[in-house]
Amino acid sequence: KPKSIEDLSGVGQAVLNKLIDAGYSSLEAIAVASPQDLSVAAGIPLTTAQRIIKEARDALDIRFKTALEVKKERMNVRKITTSSQALDGLLGGGIETRTMTEFFGEFGSGKTQICHQISVNVQLPPEKGGLSGKAVYIDTEGTFRWERIEAMAKAAGLDPDTAMDNIYYMRAINSDHQIAIGDDLQEFIAKNPSVKVVIVDSVTSHFRAEYTGRENLAARQQKLNKHLHQLTRLAEIYDLAVIITNQVMARPDMFYGDPTVAVGGHTLYHVPGIRVQLKKSRGNKRIARIVDAPHLPEGEVVFAITEEGIRD
Ligand code: ADP
Ligand code: MG
Numbered sequence: 001k002p003k004s005i006e007d008l009s010g011v012g013q014a015v016l017n018k019l020i021d022a023g024y025s026s027l028e029a030i031a032v033a034s035p036q037d038l039s040v041a042a043g044i045p046l047t048t049a050q051r052i053i054k055e056a057r058d059a060l061d062i063r064f065k066t067a068l069e070v071k072k073e074r075m076n077v078r079k080i081t082t083s084s085q086a087l088d089g090l091l092g093g094g095i096e097t098r099t100m101t102e103f104f105g106e107f108g109s110g111k112t113q114i115c116h117q118i119s120v121n122v123q124l125p126p127e128k129g130g131l132s133g134k135a136v137y138i139d140t141e142g143t144f145r146w147e148r149i150e151a152m153a154k155a156a157g158l159d160p161d162t163a164m165d166n167i168y169y170m171r172a173i174n175s176d177h178q179i180a181i182g183d184d185l186q187e188f189i190a191k192n193p194s195v196k197v198v199i200v201d202s203v204t205s206h207f208r209a210e211y212t213g214r215e216n217l218a219a220r221q222q223k224l225n226k227h228l229h230q231l232t233r234l235a236e237i238y239d240l241a242v243i244i245t246n247q248v249m250a251r252p253d254m255f256y257g258d259p260t261v262a263v264g265g266h267t268l269y270h271v272p273g274i275r276v277q278l279k280k281s282r283g284n285k286r287i288a289r290i291v292d293a294p295h296l297p298e299g300e301v302v303f304a305i306t307e308e309g310i311r312d
Helices: 013-021 027-031 035-042 046-059 067-075 085-090 111-121 146-155 160-165 175-191 205-210 214-238
Strands: 099-105 134-139 167-171 195-201 241-247 274-280 285-291 300-306 309-311
Touching: 013 035, 027 046, 035 046, 085 285, 085 300, 099 111, 099 214, 111 134, 111 146, 111 195, 111 241, 111 309, 134 175, 146 160, 146 309, 160 167, 175 195, 175 205, 175 214, 195 214, 205 214, 214 241
Parallel strands: 099 241, 099 274, 134 167, 134 195, 195 241
Antiparallel strands: 274 285, 285 300, 300 309
């Protein structure tokens, strides 16, 4: 099965360039194109357009499925423990593979600590709530600390050096760099199939900082959406978990509104996945709440951030 447009059969470099120039740079874009549009835009025969559209749809498994098939697909989803039973319960058992999970909340609400914890816990054997896998950690804010990995790994009964060796870390310097890393991830993970979680902490900060002002909102959103869809595809193709974080200001006056809309952007609104809002509580306690997940009951749970990591 093709994993990107480069793999489509009978598509040489010339046609590939035409497709990309015409904006059909992903399997998704091709899968939902009309044969006529694609044929004209890329200057290829109609029959070729029809053929590659079909191939793209097959690759993405776009077809009618029975509900039973959908159920069976979902049963294959695997879960990574957060080290808090309450938080796992809220998430329906833990962080899911084939899914993008977003943690959003104010500064200090625990987003980065959860990312550290998952990059350790993914390494645990399945009977302890892991996937015996490795982690990719993309850090945009410079808040990754190996000391925290060491402490959490020890507390989880893992050898700290081995645990650190199983985390592929990259600092993203700006949004273009972040997107370029995203572009390269597919190849990286194809070569390193033991990677079972990809973390981007935070996914939004560079975009917010670089695209300021109303007039830049649309451009920002377009770039961010492309990046997010890329990550979603990774989750689906490689059966891995994707975790993103998103810092939003606490706005007590907006308590009843959607907190992400309140800070100027339907940031991650149109991308499927699970969204978890984090809030500070007393001391080391934090509150987690699921936001608009179709299959999970609404509710709040309390967890704690300790020296050993995330706990109940
Ligand atoms: P966010 O990423 O949402 O801004 P963090 O995940 O960085 O927030 O959480 C920061 C909080 O984590 C700190 O306020 C502190 O309470 C807690 N924390 C960080 N390191 C430790 C530690 N070594 N021991 C206990 N708690 C810690
Ligand atoms: Mg953080």
